[in-house]
Amino acid sequence: MQLILNYSINQTETQLVQLSEKYANQVTDLDDSENLQLLEHLTEMTDTSAVILDQEGTKLLQTNWQEDLTDKTLTSNEIMQLKRGETIVKEFTSNGSTYLKVAQPIINQNGTNGSVVLFSSFGLISNSIHNIIFLVILASLGAVVLAIGFTFFISKKLGAPPLIEMEKVAKQIAEKKNFSLRVDYKANDEIGSLAHAINHLSETLERYQTNRNEFFSNITHELKTPLTYVKGYANAVRHEMYQNKEEKDEFLEIIENETDHISDLMDDLMDLSKIEEGKIDLNKEDININKLAEEMLKRSQFRASEKGLTMHLNQPENTVYLFADKSRLDQVLTNLVENAVRYTEKGKITLTVQEERKDVIIRVEDTGIGIKQEDIPYLFERFYRVDKSRSRANGGTGLGLSIVKNLVEMHDGSIQVESEIDKGTAITLRFPTEEEKQYNALSR
Ligand SMILES: Nc1ncnc2c1ncn2[C@@H]1O[C@H](COP(=O)(O)OP(=O)(O)OP(=O)(O)O)[C@@H](O)[C@H]1O
Ligand SMILES: [Mg+2]
CATH class of the missing domain: 1.10.287.130 (Signal transduction histidine kinase, dimerisation/phosphotransfer (DHp) domain)
Structure with missing residues (x-):
């Protein structure tokens, strides 16, 4: 406010000084009636009040006059200053309004002839300043309202329905073990x-x-x-x-x-x-697979022959090695051969060891009852048995193959089932060698 006021006082001062100088220069004869017209014209245009005084300070004429200014014309000191040819610039207050007074001597050939005094009020300016203050306050209030609204909107977005619902659902899941609950909120954020x-x-x-x-x-x-x-x-x-x-x-x-x-x-x-909790460690070593298969064959021959089944072993001339846990691999083969014996009534069981490119392949084949295609995907599930009563009568609980699958996968191997009802079943295990695993890891 002070800044604007100072600026406008400076401006008005310059304006009044220029105006009074111009007038004083133009008017030399104070008795000329044209002077009055000129003065009236100037004061109207610039919204100022003016008075012309003679050498002694007696008022000769005035225009646009306001009562507040009556005793504010010139002091005797100021009249002396004017006589010396000085310009007077003064700021004063009267009845609560601020005014600027500029007095200029009128000089002719004989010296100082009289003076012109101009007055300008700052009432209008302070009105404008009050308007500006009012606008600033209004804008601040508007900003506060906007900020509150925005905060409200954000907190509503963050705190309202979706998040509160999620909190409820999470609590229900944790405390009530109600796992069927879902949060119904879909958005890309x-x-x-x-x-x-x-x-x-x-x-x-x-x-x-x-x-x-x-x-x-x-x-x-x-x-x-x-x-x-x-x-x-x-x-x-x-x-x-x-x-x-x-x-x-x-x-x-x-x-x-x-x-x-x-x-x-x-x-x-x-x-x-x-196995499922990952709590078993594999004791891996280089295993002679040919030897492992021979031992397997010897062990199950007795049970097979009890059922009138013959057992065969197919393996290459060279020795096949696999880096694996011997007892776990033995457990896998025992389960597969046991199944083959258990689910075969007549014919033979063949155990095959092969090396195919860099894989070690072990296959157990039988000429048994076979498995329906639609049952194959479920064989590795815990407790899954194709024919419950038959399997139970044979002593099975449906855990064997799920143990097999877990152990094979722990050795990075894969398992494949081919079967035909009443013809037989072939289960093939495929293990990558260490060399191949390293190669795969490098090329990845
Ligand atoms: N060689 C096979 N021929 C026909 N069916 C088989 C053969 N191997 C498995 N199955 C079927 O798959 C089911 C699951 O086999 P899995 O070895 O997991 O269980 P199981 O033999 O019944 O019991 P156990 O836990 O004692 O092994 C068996 O119940 C059987 O129905
Ligand atoms: Mg079994």
Whole structure:
């Protein structure tokens, strides 16, 4: 405000000085009536008040006069200054309004003749300044309102429905284990991808929960069946419900077999859970695969011949080596050969060892009952059995192949099943050699 006021005072001062100088220069004869017209004209145009005084300071004429100015014309000191030919510039207040006074001597050939005094009021300027202040205050208020509105909008966007809903859903998932909940919010921004992540998390947890529930109900079922047998036959033996000693031995043998079955199931489950949690370490070494296959053949020959099956081994002249965990690889082959014997009634079982380019291939083939194409994708799931009653009668629980798959994958291998109903099944394992793995890692 001060700045604007100072500026306008300076401007007005310059203007008044110029104006009074011009007038004083033009007017020499104070009695000329044209002087009055000129003065009136000038004061109207510049919105100033003017008075012309004679040498003694007596008022000769005035234009555009305001009452406030009556006793403000000139002091005797100022009249003296004018007589000396000096210009007077003075600022004063009267009745609350600020004025600028400029007095200029009128000089003719004989010396100082009189003077012209111009007055200009700053009332208008201070009005404008007040208007400006009013506008500034209004604009500040507007800015504050806008800022509040914007903050409100942002906090609503961040705090409102989607985020609050997400918080609720996350709490329900964590506290109530309600994994079927989803956040219903789709957008291509950060909040949208957060919603997507929460939904993905609850889907994964839901799947995990279903799997776990199925797993427990399967285990319970698997344990219940043999226990029912054990209990039933133990009861029969205790109450001597057998005809003769042979029948008693038969009952006891069933009890023995069923407890073996439970024990096998426990071992398999322990294995599977350790493998799936990544808790087993592989003790890898160079294994002579030809030798491993020969041992396998010898071990299963007895069970095969019991069922009237023949066992064959196909392997190359040279020795095939694979860098692997011997006992785990043995476990894989045992499971596959056991399946082949278990699900084959007549014919033969062939074990093949091959080297194909840089892969080591081990194949177990049988001439058994075969597997329907639609069942093949599920074979490696825990507890999956194609024919439950038949498999159980053979002592199977459906864990073997899922253990096999996990172990093969831990060795970076792959597994492939080909089968035809009543013709037989071939399961092929393919392991990359270390050399090949290094090559793949380098070329990646
Ligand atoms: N060689 C095969 N011929 C026909 N069916 C097979 C063969 N191998 C596996 N299957 C089918 O796949 C199912 C799953 O096999 P898997 O080895 O996982 O379980 P299992 O043999 O029933 O029980 P276990 O856990 O004792 O091995 C079997 O129940 C059987 O129906
Ligand atoms: Mg099996």
